[in-house]
Amino acid sequence: MAAMKWWGWGLEGVEFTHADKPELAPFIEQRIGLDVARPIAPPARFDDLDVPAPTLPHGLRAALESAVGAEHVSVDPLDRVVHARGKSIRDLVRQRRGDLPRVPDAVVRPAGEDEVTAVLRAALDADAVVIPFGGGTSISGSLEAPADERRPVLSVDLGRLDKVLEIDEHSRLARVQAGVFGPHLEEQLRARGYTFGHFPDSFTHSTLGGWIATRSSGMQSDRYGDVADLTRGLRVVTPAGTLVTQPVPATSTGPSVREMVLGSEGRLGIVTEATVQVRRLPQERRILGYLFPTFGAGLAAMREIAASECSVSVTRVSDAPETQFSFATRKRSTPVDKLKSKALTTFLTRRLGFRLDEMCLSFIGYEGSTGHVAEQRRAVGRIVKRHGGLCIGSSPGALYDQKKFDTPYIRDFLLDRGVAADVSETAMPWSRLTPVYDAVTAAGHAAFARLGVRGYLMCHLSHSYHGGACLYFTFAFEPAPGSDMLAEYDVVKTAIQQAFVDNGATLSHHHAVGTEHARWLEQDLSAPGVAMIEALFAGTDPGRNLNPGKIV
């Protein structure tokens, strides 16, 4: 797996474009006042960066080289800069400016658990800091060393632990090394007829170990479960030795050690391997598009589906602003498409009484045998109809399915043009969805007003559970002239996050705490909850060598 751009998402040369989406430029112009044709502000040139020389004591370097081989201990400046941060807006803006953090002194690439153990041993012996690195996609600041860290800092890149070691077909469990990237994992499983079923937005550039360390959730998690549900057994190299939990489906062994490692962001050790649930590839897989007259109607339908006897793989409803954004990203359409679209619009407005500015786009996914899929579609169709919704077939869903991993590139497109964009997502009980949505919308727009900017805020429900759901907000705005983009981002982000915790929603459904959300941890978990996490970290890592400063 090639490294991502040091200043942005994805591989060099891959980028988002508006050129094939005729409605997008006018939409952006109208909503946030940005002329996409304006000159692009390129990131700093790498050669102009002032990358500090590595501070790697001779003994430590020798021990690391002995552990993994000299060719896998890198002090290359680009390598170190790529490993210095994740991909939050805070990370990207500073990287683009050439404002480097405490850059790791070395990137170390062990090939297996023995080597990971030797690396950790060497690091602890030298009182160095160890930051595990998967794909580097964190948007919560989980990868950056504290600015004032004076000890040597090592980024331990797990990319060489990339194998599916074993599939226990009888138990439908796979033993997998933690450094495997999403596509490579699916490829190895698919060859045997299986899937892990975990497809976060970051899928193409993130790893199993990263998903575990952050409690990731994917687009089909309504069916497959979040990564916490899928992860059954763990191997974690810790200061006290290798932690091994059994891949049992349930256990009554006191406070769950498995659940302590999930979401631990490297603070307890380095996850080297997990035994995870896999499922047979489904006979059929289909994502259908639906339209609802209002966001409320869409949410109500999802709530009813979640408690019904239906089983679905994806439940997603965009609010009206996100629906309008989605329509604005349509590619150039044929005359036939245009006619169809016009006929649909007429039908929606004249026959169903939809208002185009309130209408909401939804996707519902189905997987399984052909008969099962057909039956679930019918049953869901009845619920959708009760809430005034309309199925618009499989083309929009197929398009969404193809393009779903391209979304992170849009932020670079906007940053290139001086526009800030980021996301905040949360989960809450069903009864809190509307209050949270209303509070976040009000808080976000109040923040835009305070800054004097034209901001755009949009939202979708991304996951449904029996007792609640995830709401995923995206915001964008052009900072006021002469202002600091990150200071203004902070105003908006803070307003949204505070609206979450003030209204019974959690600080994040699946993006972890890192440093970005740590401010809200006590409001979310209460002081005794934070103290329990602190006790766990302090007891496991008394020297604070393991990714210090994250979560608490």
Next chain:
Amino acid sequence: MAAMKWWGWGLEGVEFTHADKPELAPFIEQRIGLDVARPIAPPARFDDLDVPAPTLPHGLRAALESAVGAEHVSVDPLDRVVHARGKSIRDLVRQRRGDLPRVPDAVVRPAGEDEVTAVLRAALDADAVVIPFGGGTSISGSLEAPADERRPVLSVDLGRLDKVLEIDEHSRLARVQAGVFGPHLEEQLRARGYTFGHFPDSFTHSTLGGWIATRSSGMQSDRYGDVADLTRGLRVVTPAGTLVTQPVPATSTGPSVREMVLGSEGRLGIVTEATVQVRRLPQERRILGYLFPTFGAGLAAMREIAASECSVSVTRVSDAPETQFSFATRKRSTPVDKLKSKALTTFLTRRLGFRLDEMCLSFIGYEGSTGHVAEQRRAVGRIVKRHGGLCIGSSPGALYDQKKFDTPYIRDFLLDRGVAADVSETAMPWSRLTPVYDAVTAAGHAAFARLGVRGYLMCHLSHSYHGGACLYFTFAFEPAPGSDMLAEYDVVKTAIQQAFVDNGATLSHHHAVGTEHARWLEQDLSAPGVAMIEALFAGTDPGRNLNPGKIV
């Protein structure tokens, strides 16, 4: 809720009898050599017990009385003895002998969270030990104070916290006080059309707080989820104040604090309240009986059901010894029943080629709309048929459903007659089921042989998951003449538990660690896993006031 017998299961005057089960006495005689008509060895008389006087410093007593009212601080000897232990065989044998443990100095009954807080405050101020008490059904030694505990010991009985405080119907969540007993919880929910769906064997005498503290699982957990799945929000009074976690369906706030409290057996604090998932009472509920030619065929069918598109509420298969025991507990049958039974036997043996000594009884439950139940029955029926099984209708299932909470009384019936009986259950991946079953069977019978006793060992699969299942073993034997029953029990129990952890199974699926299973914790979780739990406990309860000695 009246207290259970101080020496046995359930209420005074309720007991198991063989009198209405004509086949049972001969079965027991034949299998373990016990003549059930032998004279009963009664437990010690309570008046003959040497109950130590309570050691309750004046200041502590005054503080407790001020916290909860004098009438709710009990130093009554019977009350204290009832609260001294749970209901493991180790507990019951010693109670029956009059061999008392470190009896609590007082039983304190707070009425709400404020009172719990005041009780804990008073206890910590006086350096007393606090042992939370729900229904007292623990069979893992989670309730007994350490023998050498010199500080005052308080049993905090949560029985007055017994209300469903609120049902959020929109979110299908109920806010419930932790001391509510199973039947009272269901009664309060049923009045509003809901069910919690949690029915452990101990249901009639156990509480929500107890289920949470031990990671309980119930008979319909295949549908509703284990208590860990059902519990969304928690309130726990800890030394650092009240821990509050939000009732969100998922969250990415670092290591899960909710999952630290689940299974914590009072070592982190006193659970006062939980927000739990509830479901609408199903339109139809049905448990069908099935017969399989062998245990292996039954397990294979359950494994296939678990990964199929079917949804069921109960999956249970008994092995041949347990099947024979079940049949031996049938009540006196009518001449018509006898004819039917004979016809069935002929059909099974002549037409299907079943061997009566290998045949296995199974129950599969269905819940939901009438249409859903019918459809699932058909789909499951096809899987059962593929594995050579036969549906025998709803009467056996209805009987099982009625009698399921009577099982714990059988142990007292046997203890009355000098026979030891207990259970050990575990979970493992599907591929480990047969190896574990074989290893446990061999280990159990080897232990019987070593003791020179005629023992009976039987097993059922009690829960199915995508990646594995729970096997639940029951054993009984009459100790060798002149031997110590508990010493011999220990030989058998140890052999079975060791076979679990030696073969990839966990020390318990849903009965917790307590003191009974603590010996196997490190083999199950590895030393670093145990160290993490220790760090959590030490940091949260530095004075070791909270149920010391349990789990680790």
